[in-house]
Amino acid sequence: MEHIVIIGNGISGVTLARHIRKLSDKKITIVSAETDYFFSRTALMYVYMGHMKFEHTQPYENWFWKKNRIELKKGYVKQVETETKTLHFAEGDTLHYDKLIIATGSKPNKFGWPGQDLDGVIGMYHKQDLEQLEKYAPNKEVCKRAVIVGGGLIGIELAEMLNSRKIPVTFLVRENSFWNGVLPEGESKMINDHIKNHHIDLRLSTNLKEIKSDENGKVKSVIIEETGEELECNVVGLTAGVTPNVDFLKDSDIELGRGVKVNRFLETNIADVYAIGDCAEQHEAIGNRRPIEAVWYTGRMMGETLAQTICGNKTPYKPGHWFNSAKFLDIEYQTYGWVFGERGRPEYEHHFHWKHAKENICITVAFHKDTKEFLGINTFGIRMRHEIFDKWLTEKRDVDYVMSYLKDANFDPEFFKTYENDILKQYNNTFNTNLTAHKKSWKRIFSKV
Amino acid sequence: MKAIKTIGLVIFLVGLAIFTALPLLGTFNLNEADFNTIVKEQNIKSDIFINDLKSNVVGKDFNGMQSLSPNISKAITNANEAHIKNKEWDKKIYTSSSDMAAMIGKKSANGFIANNKGLMWLLTFGLGIIGALMFILPNVILLGKKGIKNDGIYHESATNRGWIGWMVFIFLVSFYLVLYFASEYATNWTLLVDPISEALSGNPAGHWFVYGFMYCTVMTVMAVRMYIKYRHNIYQVFRTTSVLFFQIVFAFLIPEIMVRLQMPYYDFKNAFPLDYDFFFQWNLKDLINNGGIGIFILVWGIVLTLIIVPVMVYFFGKRWYCSWVCGCGGLAETLGDPYRQHSDKSLFAWKVERYLIHAVLLFVLIMTGMTLYSFFTETGTVLGIKTSTVQSIYSLVIGSIFAGVIGTGFYPIFGNRVWCRFGCPLAAYLGFVQRFKSRFRITTNGGQCISCGNCSTYCEQGIDVRAYAQKGENIIRSSCVGCGICSAVCPRGVLKLENGPEKGRINPTEILLGNDVDLMDLVNDK
Numbered sequence: 001m002e003h004i005v006i007i008g009n010g011i012s013g014v015t016l017a018r019h020i021r022k023l024s025d026k027k028i029t030i031v032s033a034e035t036d037y038f039f040s041r042t043a044l045m046y047v048y049m050g051h052m053k054f055e056h057t058q059p060y061e062n063w064f065w066k067k068n069r070i071e072l073k074k075g076y077v078k079q080v081e082t083e084t085k086t087l088h089f090a091e092g093d094t095l096h097y098d099k100l101i102i103a104t105g106s107k108p109n110k111f112g113w114p115g116q117d118l119d120g121v122i123g124m125y126h127k128q129d130l131e132q133l134e135k136y137a138p139n140k141e142v143c144k145r146a147v148i149v150g151g152g153l154i155g156i157e158l159a160e161m162l163n164s165r166k167i168p169v170t171f172l173v174r175e176n177s178f179w180n181g182v183l184p185e186g187e188s189k190m191i192n193d194h195i196k197n198h199h200i201d202l203r204l205s206t207n208l209k210e211i212k213s214d215e216n217g218k219v220k221s222v223i224i225e226e227t228g229e230e231l232e233c234n235v236v237g238l239t240a241g242v243t244p245n246v247d248f249l250k251d252s253d254i255e256l257g258r259g260v261k262v263n264r265f266l267e268t269n270i271a272d273v274y275a276i277g278d279c280a281e282q283h284e285a286i287g288n289r290r291p292i293e294a295v296w297y298t299g300r301m302m303g304e305t306l307a308q309t310i311c312g313n314k315t316p317y318k319p320g321h322w323f324n325s326a327k328f329l330d331i332e333y334q335t336y337g338w339v340f341g342e343r344g345r346p347e348y349e350h351h352f353h354w355k356h357a358k359e360n361i362c363i364t365v366a367f368h369k370d371t372k373e374f375l376g377i378n379t380f381g382i383r384m385r386h387e388i389f390d391k392w393l394t395e396k397r398d399v400d401y402v403m404s405y406l407k408d409a410n411f412d413p414e415f416f417k418t419y420e421n422d423i424l425k426q427y428n429n430t431f432n433t434n435l436t437a438h439k440k441s442w443k444r445i446f447s448k449v
Numbered sequence: 450m451k452a453i454k455t456i457g458l459v460i461f462l463v464g465l466a467i468f469t470a471l472p473l474l475g476t477f478n479l480n481e482a483d484f485n486t487i488v489k490e491q492n493i494k495s496d497i498f499i500n501d502l503k504s505n506v507v508g509k510d511f512n513g514m515q516s517l518s519p520n521i522s523k524a525i526t527n528a529n530e531a532h533i534k535n536k537e538w539d540k541k542i543y544t545s546s547s548d549m550a551a552m553i554g555k556k557s558a559n560g561f562i563a564n565n566k567g568l569m570w571l572l573t574f575g576l577g578i579i580g581a582l583m584f585i586l587p588n589v590i591l592l593g594k595k596g597i598k599n600d601g602i603y604h605e606s607a608t609n610r611g612w613i614g615w616m617v618f619i620f621l622v623s624f625y626l627v628l629y630f631a632s633e634y635a636t637n638w639t640l641l642v643d644p645i646s647e648a649l650s651g652n653p654a655g656h657w658f659v660y661g662f663m664y665c666t667v668m669t670v671m672a673v674r675m676y677i678k679y680r681h682n683i684y685q686v687f688r689t690t691s692v693l694f695f696q697i698v699f700a701f702l703i704p705e706i707m708v709r710l711q712m713p714y715y716d717f718k719n720a721f722p723l724d725y726d727f728f729f730q731w732n733l734k735d736l737i738n739n740g741g742i743g744i745f746i747l748v749w750g751i752v753l754t755l756i757i758v759p760v761m762v763y764f765f766g767k768r769w770y771c772s773w774v775c776g777c778g779g780l781a782e783t784l785g786d787p788y789r790q791h792s793d794k795s796l797f798a799w800k801v802e803r804y805l806i807h808a809v810l811l812f813v814l815i816m817t818g819m820t821l822y823s824f825f826t827e828t829g830t831v832l833g834i835k836t837s838t839v840q841s842i843y844s845l846v847i848g849s850i851f852a853g854v855i856g857t858g859f860y861p862i863f864g865n866r867v868w869c870r871f872g873c874p875l876a877a878y879l880g881f882v883q884r885f886k887s888r889f890r891i892t893t894n895g896g897q898c899i900s901c902g903n904c905s906t907y908c909e910q911g912i913d914v915r916a917y918a919q920k921g922e923n924i925i926r927s928s929c930v931g932c933g934i935c936s937a938v939c940p941r942g943v944l945k946l947e948n949g950p951e952k953g954r955i956n957p958t959e960i961l962l963g964n965d966v967d968l969m970d971l972v973n974d975k
Contacts, residue, residue, distance in 0.1 A: 011900070043901035046901060049599075050604040052903065057902050061795060164601070323897065329594070383942035387894075412945075413945060443950075446949070
């Protein structure tokens with residue numbers, strides 16, 4: 001029986017294993033050094049915040065793996081010998097594979113800051129990071145202040161976590177507005193204000209120079225590059241993005257870039273070795289996507305795709321329309337299709353932006369300035385129906401159509417206030433159109449394309 | 450703000466302590482005239498019992514029910530032993546010693562508590578309400594900006610099955626045991642609410658009135674907590690208002706007012722088979738003897754069960770009842786909300802649930818069949834089994850222990866819908882309709898699910914919501930009561946409660962592929 005070995009028990013590896021089991025009878029082993037069982041990494045924050053216990057982040061009960069004949073091995077792979085198809089573990093033992101899948105995910109970026117390896121400097125990615133955080137920041141008495149370096153989604157989540165335990169947070173963001181590499185100006189500004197409203201000390205256009213140590217090798221303070229200011233703190237969170245976790249492959253024959261280089265079939269340069277998830281790097285980017293996408297959903301999709309290939313139905317990885325979602329403290333964010341921030345926005349992309357006068361609710365609709373083709377939407381504080389936008393993007397609807405049928409897409413709970421009429425009114429005013437809002441129709445929502 | 454909360458907590462605990470101590474306090478002295486009235490009203494023919502009480506109880510002072518009550522039960526036991534021996538069936542006393550003691554206790558209470566009902570109400574209910582509100586209201590400010598506030602739930606002893614949780618468990622279970630099985634100890638509690646009962650129905654309060662009043666009070670105070678916690682979520686605000694309205698108006702006020710108007714006591718929203726004694730002989734006779742209004746109630750009860758319930762479930766799912774109308778659901782959604790995360794989500798629990806809840810439904814149907822057969826044929830037995838025995842087993846095991854003691858008492862340990870999930874026969878019936886013939890489902894934005902587990906953790910019915918969400922499958926589970934909390938706690942906007950077209954409601958998804966072509970196939974298949 002063919003032995004499939006997957007290194008990494010994150011969403012990519014586990015999705016792959018589950019789908020291989022659905023499609024075949026192959027022997028499957030998942031190797032992980034991090035945890036015994038699969039858990040949802042994105043939910044770690046809720047454990048620290050006390051919304052859930054760690055067990056709750058595990059989507060499958062512990063008997064699931066045995067029942068589905070998925071073997072779990074706890075161990076750290078030190079070396080991959082592709083000629084003999086052997087894995088060497090740090091613990092000294094070895095494992096033979098017929099097909100190997102690398103799904104080792106990422107690790108937090110460290111840019112060579114002085115003091116970046118001191119006690120009390122943490123990332124927020126692995127379960128071990130959470131344990132470190134519980135150790136160094138259990139409450140505001142032990143941790144008088146925390147400094148977070150890096151202005152992305154993990155950073156704001158870490159800020160929210162510490163905030164939930166009333167620990168004062170200083171948030172250093174290199175850019176002049178939060179996440180403005182991705183978010184358009186209005187939205188980025190709204191989130192800046194939102195962060196400050198939560199009593200988080202947000203410092204824009206600010207870089208970390210150095211982390212200073214006390215006499216025990218523990219964090220004492222950080223120095224800010226621009227001003228030379230010294231901030232006393234007990235914890236430093238490094239959340240300036242992630243890098244593929246592939247150091248253990250450096251001595252192998254597997255071709256590496258920043259991550260493991262793969263083609264559209266997720267194959268590496270070595271036969272029977274594949275890579276999926278955060279650690280996989282496409283030779284050429286797919287559409288507007290980046291060559292490495294450290295996103296939960298793409299990891300899941302790669303797992304589903306590769307399972308087909310491994311089980312004899314060779315399938316290229318062709319992700320559909322881009323989507324993503326996140327939560328900025330209390331503001332939910334969803335995006336479908338492409339809406340670019342200030343940086344990197346194509347010159348043909350025009351935006352329509354609507355924001356509620358008082359609430360933190362807004363949307364940005366991107367469209368092609370000549371053809372008026374709808375390109376994508378960002379929503380803050382309004383939930384939208386995934387299937388509808390997927391359909392509209394596939395049908396290449398124009399923006400007028402999208403705006404007038406927006407009620408079909410609303411996914412907010414019942415009785416919630418809706419804003420489609422206000423949005424359309426502003427759209428009509430802005431573009432001198434005379435569109436009328438169509439009533440929500442179940443027929444359209446569930447209609448065949 | 451913190452200080453107000455702490456002071457509120459202390460005031461609440463003082464009120465609770467006085468309330469808890471009351472069953473063992475008070476002076477009781479039964480005078481001859483009152484005793485004669487009881488003998489007359491209850492039609493007591495046992496001279497042994499009457500003489501026993503006259504020599505041992507009447508005119509004597511007792512401190513606390515614990516000293517009075519044994520005399521009465523001893524008198525009943527002695528009297529009945531003698532009458533059974535002599536085959537004097539007309540003299541035998543059929544009233545339970547608990548009820549008799551409660552009746553006598555009520556008449557003979559004459560100490561400080563009985564003479565200061567208003568003050569005692571303030572020291573118990575009053576302090577409890579004020580203290581609880583002082584504890585709850587500061588959250589308007591403390592909870593900060595709008596959004597889901599579950600911070601620290603698993604760090605708190607009260608909500609993480611810590612010692613406070615266990616204390617609440619012991620208190621609730623003890624309260625229910627007193628209420629159901631030792632109601633004479635509730636005598637002092639009934640005194641506190643006598644003025645309210647007299648104002649409503651014209652009668653002094655019994656222990657069920659205490660329970661009804663307390664139920665409404667607790668729900669109202671805890672509804673304030675719900676309003677504050679979910680103030681950003683209009684669905685939760687409407688829903689809380691709805692359950693509160695139906696509890697106070699339909700379950701509490703209307704039945705009391707009906708009694709005042711000399712009509713039968715009836716809760717118009719309580720549908721069979723949850724209202725398991727609706728078809729019991731005494732109820733049917735009572736209704737028929739009550740003329741027009743009795744017949745109306747009889748017809749309404751049958752129409753409610755056979756037509757209104759399934760039609761409403763077809764359009765709105767069982768949520769219209771379980772989370773918007775039902776009294777048990779109402780308490781679960783207010784008092785029980787802090788404990789919702791304790792429901793067991795394991796596959797094992799689901800298996801137990803399916804056997805148990807359907808067994809209870811079967812039990813109630815067989816019992817009702819026997820009852821109706823007995824009623825129309827005027828026989829006491831069906832196939833050699835006594836109908837009344839089956840009825841009393843159901844009343845004790847399901848009606849009292851399961852629905853009451855376990856159903857509510859176990860909130861802090863097993864979550865707030867143990868009864869609704871494992872025992873309620875009406876929920877099982879609604880569930881069948883919801884599963885097979887309904888427009889209700891929870892739609893999922895499957896692609897966006899990060900499997901975080903908030904939805905499953907906070908599902909009070911123990912549904913592994915995430916298992917469906919991460920596959921992009923609509924949730925049409927029988928047990929879903931449509932409380933909407935899964936949708937509220939989802940950080941990615943994946944879940945939405947919908948009453949849509951029936952077609953395409955069930956959408957098993959083998960694979961949720963992100964690949965272009967397959968995703969389109971997925972859409973096309975809908």
